[in-house]
Amino acid sequence: MTEQLQDQIKAQVSGSPVHVFMKGTPEWPQCGFSKAVCDVFNALGVQFTATNTLENLDAYRPALHAVTQWPTIPQIFVNGEFIGGCDILIEMYNSGELQQLLGLQAAVPAE
Amino acid sequence: MPAVQVQQSIERKLREALQPEHLEVANESHGHAGPGAETHFRVVVVSAAFDGKTRVAQHQLIYQTLEQERAEGVHALGIQTFTPEQFAAEQAGRVASPPCIGADAKDGPA
Numbered sequence: 001m002t003e004q005l006q007d008q009i010k011a012q013v014s015g016s017p018v019h020v021f022m023k024g025t026p027e028w029p030q031c032g033f034s035k036a037v038c039d040v041f042n043a044l045g046v047q048f049t050a051t052n053t054l055e056n057l058d059a060y061r062p063a064l065h066a067v068t069q070w071p072t073i074p075q076i077f078v079n080g081e082f083i084g085g086c087d088i089l090i091e092m093y094n095s096g097e098l099q100q101l102l103g104l105q106a107a108v109p110a111e
Numbered sequence: 112m113p114a115v116q117v118q119q120s121i122e123r124k125l126r127e128a129l130q131p132e133h134l135e136v137a138n139e140s141h142g143h144a145g146p147g148a149e150t151h152f153r154v155v156v157v158s159a160a161f162d163g164k165t166r167v168a169q170h171q172l173i174y175q176t177l178e179q180e181r182a183e184g185v186h187a188l189g190i191q192t193f194t195p196e197q198f199a200a201e202q203a204g205r206v207a208s209p210p211c212i213g214a215d216a217k218d219g220p221a
Contacts, residue, residue, distance in 0.1 A: 032187075033187065069171055070167070070170075070171065070174070071174050071178075071181060072174070072187075072188065082167065083167070084166055084167050084170065085170070086189075087170070087189055087190050087191060088166050088167065088170065091166070091191070
């Protein structure tokens with residue numbers, strides 16, 4: 001089960017430029033951290049695909065951990081690569097690193 | 112674990128494992144559960160142990176250190192990590208309040 005799900009996870013992340021494993025859906029996030037991740041991508045106008053891990057959290061948690069060695073959700077992948085969770089995404093957004101990674105013009109920091 | 116004990120155990124384990132030169136552990140559970148709850152925390156860790164590591168690896172190090180706390184009911188763990196060098200730069204970049212220019216200065220605040 002876990003191995004099958006791991007393969008599915010790898011296929012999902014390589015099939016989308018930005019993929020998020022979250023609690024809830026982008027329309028209806030069920031956790032503050034997952035919502036914050038959606039807010040960042042929405043603020044940048046970046047389309048992303050998402051998996052609602054609440055559909056089977058007991059299966060997703062170990063399968064994701066096996067792929068990323070990361071115990072918490074949300075988990076964010078850009079161009080098939082794991083970049084971290086909510087805190088790292090926000091740090092990257094604030095520093096402009098995320099915009100660069102996504103090929104967007106980094107916003108000029110507000111004075 | 113009773114109240115305050117989880118917070119203390121988080122602090123102790125991070126100190127032992129990472130010898131941080133700066134450590135903040137904040138209990139943010141108040142927004143999520145009743146008084147005395149210890150389910151949501153945020154940590155800021157500055158440690159030379161992070162030198163040369165990616166952000167993902169730095170956070171993984173924290174997760175590994177606090178595996179027991181997470182297993183025992185810490186539901187959310189916000190993390191910010193800095194190497195000592197990054198932290199010094201961060202501190203230097205903090206916006207300072209402007210100096211007082213006196214009540215009778217001509218260009219007072221608009």
